[in-house]
Amino acid sequence: MNALPHLHQRIRADIEGRIRSGTWAPGHRIPSEQAMTVEYGCSRMTVSKVLSALAAQGLLTRRRRAGSVVAAPTSDLAVMQIQDFVLEAARSGKRYEHRIVRRVVAPIDREAGARLELRAGAPVLMVDTLHLLEGMPQAFEQRIVNLAAVPSARNEAFITVPPGTWLLQRVPWSDAEHAIHAINADATLHRRLKIAVGSACLVLERRTWQGGRLLTEAQIFYPGGRHRLVGRFSPTGNAAFGVEAGHVGARR
Amino acid sequence: MNALPHLHQRIRADIEGRIRSGTWAPGHRIPSEQAMTVEYGCSRMTVSKVLSALAAQGLLTRRRRAGSVVAAPTSDLAVMQIQDFVLEAARSGKRYEHRIVRRVVAPIDREAGARLELRAGAPVLMVDTLHLLEGMPQAFEQRIVNLAAVPSARNEAFITVPPGTWLLQRVPWSDAEHAIHAINADATLHRRLKIAVGSACLVLERRTWQGGRLLTEAQIFYPGGRHRLVGRFSPTGNAAFGVEAGHVGARR
DNA sequence: TAGTGGTCTAGACCACCGC
DNA sequence: CGGTGGTCTAGACCACTAG
Numbered sequence: 001m002n003a004l005p006h007l008h009q010r011i012r013a014d015i016e017g018r019i020r021s022g023t024w025a026p027g028h029r030i031p032s033e034q035a036m037t038v039e040y041g042c043s044r045m046t047v048s049k050v051l052s053a054l055a056a057q058g059l060l061t062r063r064r065r066a067g068s069v070v071a072a073p074t075s076d077l078a079v080m081q082i083q084d085f086v087l088e089a090a091r092s093g094k095r096y097e098h099r100i101v102r103r104v105v106a107p108i109d110r111e112a113g114a115r116l117e118l119r120a121g122a123p124v125l126m127v128d129t130l131h132l133l134e135g136m137p138q139a140f141e142q143r144i145v146n147l148a149a150v151p152s153a154r155n156e157a158f159i160t161v162p163p164g165t166w167l168l169q170r171v172p173w174s175d176a177e178h179a180i181h182a183i184n185a186d187a188t189l190h191r192r193l194k195i196a197v198g199s200a201c202l203v204l205e206r207r208t209w210q211g212g213r214l215l216t217e218a219q220i221f222y223p224g225g226r227h228r229l230v231g232r233f234s235p236t237g238n239a240a241f242g243v244e245a246g247h248v249g250a251r252r
Numbered sequence: 253m254n255a256l257p258h259l260h261q262r263i264r265a266d267i268e269g270r271i272r273s274g275t276w277a278p279g280h281r282i283p284s285e286q287a288m289t290v291e292y293g294c295s296r297m298t299v300s301k302v303l304s305a306l307a308a309q310g311l312l313t314r315r316r317r318a319g320s321v322v323a324a325p326t327s328d329l330a331v332m333q334i335q336d337f338v339l340e341a342a343r344s345g346k347r348y349e350h351r352i353v354r355r356v357v358a359p360i361d362r363e364a365g366a367r368l369e370l371r372a373g374a375p376v377l378m379v380d381t382l383h384l385l386e387g388m389p390q391a392f393e394q395r396i397v398n399l400a401a402v403p404s405a406r407n408e409a410f411i412t413v414p415p416g417t418w419l420l421q422r423v424p425w426s427d428a429e430h431a432i433h434a435i436n437a438d439a440t441l442h443r444r445l446k447i448a449v450g451s452a453c454l455v456l457e458r459r460t461w462q463g464g465r466l467l468t469e470a471q472i473f474y475p476g477g478r479h480r481l482v483g484r485f486s487p488t489g490n491a492a493f494g495v496e497a498g499h500v501g502a503r504r
Numbered sequence: 505t506a507g508t509g510g511t512c513t514a515g516a517c518c519a520c521c522g523c
Numbered sequence: 524c525g526g527t528g529g530t531c532t533a534g535a536c537c538a539c540t541a542g
Contacts, residue, residue, distance in 0.1 A: 006510080006511065006512095007511080008511075008512085020426045020463070021463065022424045022462075025424065026424070032526080032527065032528085034527085042512075043512065044513095044515095045514085045531095046511080046512060048528080049301070049511095051528085052528095053308065056305065056308070062527090062528065062529090063520085063528075064520040064522095064528045064529075065519095065520060065521045065522055065525090065526060065527045065528075066520095066521075066522070066527075066528090067526090067528080068527095068528080172271075172272065174272050180432060180454070181454060181476060182434035182452040182453060182454040182474075183452050183476070184450070184451060184452045198436070198450060199436060200434035200435050200436045200452035200453065201434060201452065202434040210274075211273070222434075224433065258530065258531095259530080259531075260529095260530075260531085284507080284508065284509085285508080285509070286507085294531075294532085295531065295532045295533060295534085296532095296533085296534090297512095297531070297532070297534095298530080298531060298532080300509080300510080300511090301531095303509085304509095304510085314508090314509065314510090315509075315539080315540080315541095316507090316508050316510075316540060316541095317507060317509075317538095317539060317540040317541055317542090318509090318539095318541070319507090319508065320508095
């Protein structure tokens with residue numbers, strides 16, 4: 001029926017199809033590996049690799065003796081890919097540029113130090129960047145870089161490459177945390193993004209660590225909260241996720 | 253050195269460790285399968301499965317003849333787990349309740365029909381739900397359910413279980429799309445969420461399909477733009493992601 | 505063309521756990 | 524107990540592609 005070149009592709013497509021179509025609903029126990037070796041006339045290894053991959057994907061739950069069961073779509077999981085500005089511009093064909101509007105090396109202040117759990121007075125680089133497409137401001141970024149962890153940033157001017165891209169290219173990271181919330185634009189955002197004071201802004205906060213040590217924190221403000229959505233993840237992909245809901249100031 | 257019970261776990265931990273620690277930086281070509289069978293004294297199949305899994309995870313890029321190369325951390329990837337309110341409340345120990353403030357079965361109106369690519373006059377269920385924690389309004393949800401795809405929703409009152417949870421439990425889906433943006437609260441949000449008119453709100457839009465057929469669209473307004481972040485994903489997990497940036501009205 | 509990964513086989517022994 | 528998945532072997536042939 002299928003013209004897929006490889007047996008394992010055909011087996012996989014069959015199983016995924018049955019699950020996605022609802023033929024095999026969540027909780028359904030699918031045939032055993034042994035049964036599938038008969039159905040497809042292949043060795044057990046081939047079937048096993050397919051089922052293991054599907055389990056790694058989260059589509060199946062496998063237990064010895066109990067068999068392979070279609071997993072429930074447990075998670076109400078939203079995935080947002082936040083664009084790297086340079087890549088985004090390249091793909092959309094728009095002209096991208098950035099402006100460094102502030103660049104300071106200094107001991108971290110008390111408030112930020114507490115927030116990032118850095119020791120008081122730790123040397124950090126603070127960079128404010130304006131991202132523009134076709135000459136129009138698209139986002140305003142306030143970034144803090146931990147110079148103890150990324151010493152090479154101390155003498156980088158970020159002329160050709162903006163800070164986020166620069167870091168992404170150079171510094172390996174093991175953990176990251178994102179938060180998105182909404183605020184009303186203040187005078188700074190009014191000035192930088194040319195939007196009215198009070199208009200709603202989306203704020204993306206990103207913190208990145210390497211083995212427990214903070215590398216950088218970025219706050220990116222997009223034109224248009226007390227509620228706050230937080231996700232944790234690893235570059236590996238599927239890893240475990242946690243979520244928090246908190247308060248950001250708050251009026252109620 | 254490691255006491256991991258299985259050989260493939262040890263191999264995998266070794267490789268992941270070298271990558272995460274930066275010993276093997278992005279672009280580095282790692283030893284061939286053949287070399288690893290010698291290093292670990294095992295068969296090629298064992299090494300191959302490990303490397304394939306790491307490639308599926310996105311940590312490696314593998315090409316015949318060229319070898320296995322540590323992948324660049326391409327992904328400026330933000331993952332947000334949007335809570336199911338019932339689960340969230342259960343975990344936090346807070347008292348959750350919901351109120352159905354509007355429930356209408358009617359032909360879809362022109363604007364929504366065009367947005368959701370449903371034929372004019374298609375029968376839909378429109379439900380507005382207020383989500384409360386400890387008696388305080390936390391989010392306001394406006395949902396449209398395609399009754400042609402989910403006929404059983406026509407007679408469901410959502411008294412015990414709110415619409416989102418109800419659908420998640422019953423209806424298998426194959427694709428979903430999320431968008432987050434920010435708006436200034438209007439009179440409706442002022443009334444429902446008890447927030448000041450004009451204060452910034454986070455809006456989560458979610459659309460769900462089963463095999464190309466729209467099941468439901470939800471707009472969830474949280475207390476607290478023209479720029480708009482869109483992510484697409486499948487319940488399988490890693491799958492391919494697309495992103496769009498668009499405009500939502502706009503003041504500039 | 506030669507080295508690499510991609511796939512597959514036909515076995516094997518073991519760990520787990522529902523019955 | 525016995526059926527299930529988990530792991531591993533020692534081969535094999537093939538497909539791709541850098542050199």
